[in-house]
Amino acid sequence: MTYLTILSALTLGFAVGANATAQDTVRLVFQPASVQMQAEGLSGNTITSGCVRAPAADAQWCVDLSDVAAARAASFTGNHTATNAPSFQVQVLPAQGYQAEAIASLFNQDGRFGLVEVDEQTSVAPVEPPMVISDETDDNTEDSTDEDSTDNSTDVNDPNYTRYQKWYYFADHKTSASGADISGLWALIGLDKIKTQSAPLDVLVLDSEFETNTDVTYYDGRSFSTTALLTGGPFQRPNDDYSVRPEVDEVCDSHGLQVASVIGGTIDNNYGQAGVTNNVRLHALRVMTCGVGFMSDTANALRWLVGKPFTDSNLVTPYSGKPGIINMSLSAGYNECPNFMQDAINDVLAAGYTVVVAAGNQSSDSQLRTPGNCDGVITVGAIDRSGYLPPFTNRGANVDVMAQGVYMPVPTEDSHSTALASGTSFASPLVAGILAAVKRDTGADDDVLKLAVRITANPTQDPQCDAADVCGAGMVDAKNIQQFATDAVSGRLHTIEHALGNKTPCEQVWLLDYFGDKARLCSLYNVVFMRGYIEEGTTYQLVSIPMGANWQDVTPTVEGQFTQAEVKLSSLTPDTRQYGVQLCEAGVCGDVQLINAEQATEANRPAVCE
Structure with missing residues (x-):
C-alpha cells in the first residue's frame, strides 16, 4: 500500500539553531535615506560609524558603517562603479532588554546613520498539522467528484494529474470552482511547446530547502541564507551551494522543492504530478534555512539578479540568465514594505522581471506582510477546491488575484511518496508558472502581464470576495491571460x-x-x-x-x-x-x-x- 503524506504548506521544520535571531540580539539594516525621505523628515544627511545611547542611559549600541558610507560617497560623485560596497549594511547588535524597533528608532532620531530599519525574520508559516491518508482511498480529501474516481483518461500520464489536478485547478472555471484553466493554456500554446525546452524562460524561486526529486530539475542556484545552523552558532554566508545543509537535513521539510514543482514539475513522465510548464529554467535561490530567514537575505538575492553588490557578494558567482519570473513564497511582519526591500524590488522590475509573491498564511490582513505589501508585485491569496477562502489565507487591499492553494500535489524528498500541500505558498507559484508560460510564448512585459492577470480574473464562489479589498480581481484564468497577452503584444x-x-x-x-x-x-x-x-x-x-x-x-x-x-x-x-x-x-x-x-x-x- 502506497501512502500520500498531506503536509501543511509552509510547514516549519525547525533545526536546532533555526531560531536564528537569538533573543539577546537584534538585526538592523542601515542605508542612506533617499531625497524624498529626507524631505519627509527622515535622517540620511550623513552615514557615519558611531554609537547611540538609550534615554535611560542603561544601554549603548555602536556600529561600523564603513561599507555603506563608501556606497553613499560613490553616489554623490556619480561614480557608481567606483566601489563594490553594498547600498545597505546589516548590523547584529545586543538587545540589552530593548526591542529592535526601539533601537532602530534611536538611530533614526540621532540623524547620523541614514535610514535604519529592522531586519525582520522571514518564514513559511505553518497551516495545519500533517496527516497521512492511503493512496487507495480519498476519504479525507475535500470535494471528491465523480470524474475524480471514474474518469481515468488524462491529457498527460502523470499519476496524480487526473486525481488531483485535471478536475480542479487545471480545469476552466465553469467546470471547477477553483479552475484556473491551465488545460486551456496548454491547448492555446500547444502541449509539445509546454513540455519541450526551447529558449526556456528563467524562473527564479526564492525559498527554503531545495531537496532533490525525480520530478524537478534545477537549472542553477545560489544560497543567500544567513540563518545560523546551530543555536548560538555563526551566521551562514552567501555562496554558490544551494543544496540542503547536512546539519538540518533530517529536520527540515522540502518547501523549495515543492514550490518549484508547482511551476515546473516534469510533465508527462509517468511520475508524480504535472507542473504548469517545463519550458523554463528553474533557479533555486535559497534565502531561508528550515523555513526561516531574514528579509535582507531576500533583498540580497534580488540585488544579485541585477548585478548590484551586497555584503559578501564576492562569494557568489554572478547571475548569467535573463529577466523572467520571480516567485517568493515567504513573508515577514512589516506594517509597510521596508525601504531596502522596495528598492530591491524596484531594481528587478526595472530590469524586466515580474515578481509574484504569496499573501501569507496568518488569517489576517495581507497588508501587514512583506513582500506582499510592496509596490509592483503580484500578491496571490488562496482559495480551496470549492472556490472558498480557506481559514489560513491572508486577504486585503493589496491582494491582486486568488488561486487554488489547498491540497496541491507536490513531491517530497522521498521519491516514492507525494505530499498534498496547502497554503498561499502554492497558490503563488501556480500564478508564477502561468505567467512564465505566457511570457515565454508571447514575450509580454510586466505591465501587460499585470493587466492581464487583473482584467481576466473570474469571480470566486466565496461571498466574502464580493466585498472590496478582500480577494483582489478574483480567480486567476490562465487561458484568458494568454489570449489577452497575445492580443496586447500583437x-x-x-x-x-x-x-x-x-x-x-x-x-x-x-x-x-x-x-x-x-x-x-x-x-x-x-x-x-x-x-x-x-x-x-x-x-x-x-x-x-x-x-x-x-x-x-x-x-x-x-x-x-x-x-x-x-x-x-x-x-x-x-x-x-x-x-x-x-x-x-x-x-x-x-x-x-x-x-x-x-x-x-x-x-x-x-x-x-x-
Whole structure:
C-alpha cells in the first residue's frame, strides 16, 4: 500500500539553531535615506560609524558603517562603479532588554546613520498539522467528484494529474470552482511547446530547502541564507551551494522543492504530478534555512539578479540568465514594505522581471506582510477546491488575484511518496508558472502581464470576495491571460472594424434585409476596448488625431467616453484619423493606448456595402 503524506504548506521544520535571531540580539539594516525621505523628515544627511545611547542611559549600541558610507560617497560623485560596497549594511547588535524597533528608532532620531530599519525574520508559516491518508482511498480529501474516481483518461500520464489536478485547478472555471484553466493554456500554446525546452524562460524561486526529486530539475542556484545552523552558532554566508545543509537535513521539510514543482514539475513522465510548464529554467535561490530567514537575505538575492553588490557578494558567482519570473513564497511582519526591500524590488522590475509573491498564511490582513505589501508585485491569496477562502489565507487591499492553494500535489524528498500541500505558498507559484508560460510564448512585459492577470480574473464562489479589498480581481484564468497577452503584444488589444466586417457574406445580406437600411448599417463601426473586458469603476475614453500626426505633438480630440467595453459608433473616419483609448478611473485618464483600425478602412469595407 502506497501512502500520500498531506503536509501543511509552509510547514516549519525547525533545526536546532533555526531560531536564528537569538533573543539577546537584534538585526538592523542601515542605508542612506533617499531625497524624498529626507524631505519627509527622515535622517540620511550623513552615514557615519558611531554609537547611540538609550534615554535611560542603561544601554549603548555602536556600529561600523564603513561599507555603506563608501556606497553613499560613490553616489554623490556619480561614480557608481567606483566601489563594490553594498547600498545597505546589516548590523547584529545586543538587545540589552530593548526591542529592535526601539533601537532602530534611536538611530533614526540621532540623524547620523541614514535610514535604519529592522531586519525582520522571514518564514513559511505553518497551516495545519500533517496527516497521512492511503493512496487507495480519498476519504479525507475535500470535494471528491465523480470524474475524480471514474474518469481515468488524462491529457498527460502523470499519476496524480487526473486525481488531483485535471478536475480542479487545471480545469476552466465553469467546470471547477477553483479552475484556473491551465488545460486551456496548454491547448492555446500547444502541449509539445509546454513540455519541450526551447529558449526556456528563467524562473527564479526564492525559498527554503531545495531537496532533490525525480520530478524537478534545477537549472542553477545560489544560497543567500544567513540563518545560523546551530543555536548560538555563526551566521551562514552567501555562496554558490544551494543544496540542503547536512546539519538540518533530517529536520527540515522540502518547501523549495515543492514550490518549484508547482511551476515546473516534469510533465508527462509517468511520475508524480504535472507542473504548469517545463519550458523554463528553474533557479533555486535559497534565502531561508528550515523555513526561516531574514528579509535582507531576500533583498540580497534580488540585488544579485541585477548585478548590484551586497555584503559578501564576492562569494557568489554572478547571475548569467535573463529577466523572467520571480516567485517568493515567504513573508515577514512589516506594517509597510521596508525601504531596502522596495528598492530591491524596484531594481528587478526595472530590469524586466515580474515578481509574484504569496499573501501569507496568518488569517489576517495581507497588508501587514512583506513582500506582499510592496509596490509592483503580484500578491496571490488562496482559495480551496470549492472556490472558498480557506481559514489560513491572508486577504486585503493589496491582494491582486486568488488561486487554488489547498491540497496541491507536490513531491517530497522521498521519491516514492507525494505530499498534498496547502497554503498561499502554492497558490503563488501556480500564478508564477502561468505567467512564465505566457511570457515565454508571447514575450509580454510586466505591465501587460499585470493587466492581464487583473482584467481576466473570474469571480470566486466565496461571498466574502464580493466585498472590496478582500480577494483582489478574483480567480486567476490562465487561458484568458494568454489570449489577452497575445492580443496586447500583437497590437489587437483594442480594435475598430466595420460593424458587418466579422459577418459572412450571407449574414451581411440577411442583416441588411431584416435590420435596417444599407446606409445606416454600412456606416457603423464596432469598437472593442480591452478585448471586451471592463473593470468596475473604469471607463474608456476614445480619442483621435489626424492621420500622420504624432501623438506626442498633438492634443487628441475626445470622441466619447464609455462604460461599456464594446460600442457601435457611426461618426468615425479611420481612413483620415488615428484612434486611441485612455483608461479612466476616478476621473483620471491614463496614457493613450493605440487602437488597431486596419479592418475599419475603406479597403476592408464589406462587399455588401459597395
